[in-house]
Amino acid sequence: MTERKPPGVSFESFVDKQIREAAERGEFSGLSGFGKPLPDDSAPYDELWWIKGKMHREGASVLPPSLALRKEAEDAEAAVAAAVSESQVRRLLGEINTKIAEALLRPPAGPPLNLRPFDVEAMVETWRKKRKKRP
Numbered sequence: 001m002t003e004r005k006p007p008g009v010s011f012e013s014f015v016d017k018q019i020r021e022a023a024e025r026g027e028f029s030g031l032s033g034f035g036k037p038l039p040d041d042s043a044p045y046d047e048l049w050w051i052k053g054k055m056h057r058e059g060a061s062v063l064p065p066s067l068a069l070r071k072e073a074e075d076a077e078a079a080v081a082a083a084v085s086e087s088q089v090r091r092l093l094g095e096i097n098t099k100i101a102e103a104l105l106r107p108p109a110g111p112p113l114n115l116r117p118f119d120v121e122a123m124v125e126t127w128r129k130k131r132k133k134r135p
Contacts, residue, residue, distance in 0.1 A: 064111065065103075066109070066110040076093065080123060081130070089127050090124065097117040
């Protein structure tokens with residue numbers, strides 16, 4: 001595509017010719033996403049679509065720290081329910097309790113934290129009861 005448009009040739013036909021020649025050489029066949037369906041275009045236009053897509057691909061979060069910690073606490077509760085050993089339950093709760101305690105000492109920016117450290121012994125006892133009920 002480093003050729004210059006010759007004088008007297010319309011721009012559109014010049015570009016179309018270059019695209020056709022490149023396609024004939026197979027320069028488009030090795031592109032990432034080749035042969036994959038296009039994403040759904042029925043959603044309303046969003047000016048920040050590419051930023052949101054990049055953040056999603058990289059696992060970045062835009063939540064304020066207090067909300068991110070609340071989400072992490074919810075995830076920890078779910079992980080405790082799926083834990084396979086008591087030591088794993090205690091480790092998960094210990095990790096999240098440490099983060100909650102640090103956040104209570106220095107409140108993070110954003111909405112109020114509204115979290116307290118988990119009662120490890122009560123959670124372990126609940127985990128044991130649920131584990132016994134499983135067939």
